[in-house]
Amino acid sequence: MQLSILLTQNHRLLSVAAIIDVFETTNRFLEEEKLDRQFDIQFIGLNPELPSSFSQYPYRVLSEVSEKSDLIFIPAFRSDDMAQTIQENAEFIGFLHRQFQMGANLISLCTGSFLLAAGGLLNGRQATTHIEAVDAFAQLFPSVQLQPHAIITQSENIYTSGGATSSFHMKLLLIQQHCGREMAVRIAKTFAIDMDRNNQLYFEHFKPSITNDDALVRTVQLTINKRFGEIKNVEEALDEVPSSRRNIIRRFKQATGMTPIRYLQKTKIEAAKGMLETTHKDMVEVMVASGYNDMKNFRLLFKNLTGLTPKEYRDKFGIGSMMTARPASVAHE
Structure with missing residues (x-):
């Protein structure tokens, strides 16, 4: 199964590292049980070369990718200026539309949902994002049915997750779907993830900026x-x-x-x-x-x-x- 991680501009390194860690650990557990690895990880990005920290993985420049991936992850962004971040990553939007039409599963983690929404892929769909980004998200994308409390949303083959550690619940869901409940529970225990979380509202820290424009x-x-x-x-x-x-x-x-x-x-x-x-x-x-x-x-x-x-x-x-x-x-x- 081809698992592609979009190496977006201004991505959060921890978000990318967590994807690799969880799915490589799943592959290792499968091999220990004499089963085939399920996830072949590759990166897709805009720059000519992959950063050295991920050099052991295949890397594709976005313009060269035409075949379908099974799972496409959009990691969290580290920038607070989401309008600028979306602009810097606009080249990914057409690619995501094509992959969606081919049946790929599009998976945004935390604020990665802003990129899906910017491309109109979430219009009329339920979605979530980091709890502290929900007001900005709602303002930018009123056509999206934002679910601030939700840990995970799924609409057809589009998935979104809440912020930070909530993204681990997204990974557990995908592992359960593709490797079974037993493996999902084993991964949850390995990474000390409580599987019963059903709400992220209590993580919000309300500290709004004071406007200078009005x-x-x-x-x-x-x-x-x-x-x-x-x-x-x-x-x-x-x-x-x-x-x-x-x-x-x-x-x-x-x-x-x-x-x-x-x-x-x-x-x-x-x-x-x-x-x-x-x-x-x-x-x-x-x-x-x-x-x-x-x-x-x-x-x-x-x-x-x-x-x-x-x-x-x-x-x-x-x-x-x-x-x-x-x-x-x-x-x-």
Whole structure:
């Protein structure tokens, strides 16, 4: 089975290395069981030569490739300027369309989904990406049915995965499809991957940039960032801006990719997350400090934005979650 990795401009090296590591380990396990290797890895890129770090693998220049690959991986990008990154990798888009028509499986990892979306391959389809890139993605590609919570999406022969370690779940899915459940479980254990993850929302760190292009929007952002704990509803922030509500909301969404109320909600919940991570405050104190006065509403919104209840979030990321395991007790005579 031909597994091709696109060596895109500004790719994240760790994303590429993880693909190689997981599928080469699978090949090794198959050989140990006296079975044939399943994955023949090659690179496809724009530059004349392959970087020396991958020199043991076959390399094809994009313009010379006409035959179908079985699996084509688009690794994560390391650049935050996705518009520029897409432009630098535009030559891959026609190739991806041709491969899709031939029946190749197109697999994007993390922010690699931006390249698929830029080519229109995700229009009308469900897709996911890195949780911290979802707002930018939604703004650039409104025709895509973005699933911010999803670890993996599949539509026909197009796959997308969430960010960072979520991409390992994509690899496990493909290994299960092509090598069976037993091998997928063995790989999961080898790489210490929890197979039951079904949500990536709780990995988001909401730290939006303050716009310099619109003074009205900037004022609303700064007001929310400074006074979120005392603001009970978004009208209190909008009242300080000399413009109509409708105009502010339109401009705010254009500048930030979200409505003012969503910005306020995410700011409050981000503050709550910080307290759950770093303090021993009880849940009522956390709720009040983040600007809420109704526990039921606080819990509902928290779960809506993170996929976890406040207690589940503290159990996962709170001060006690990083405690090292205590050694087993030793019996003494």
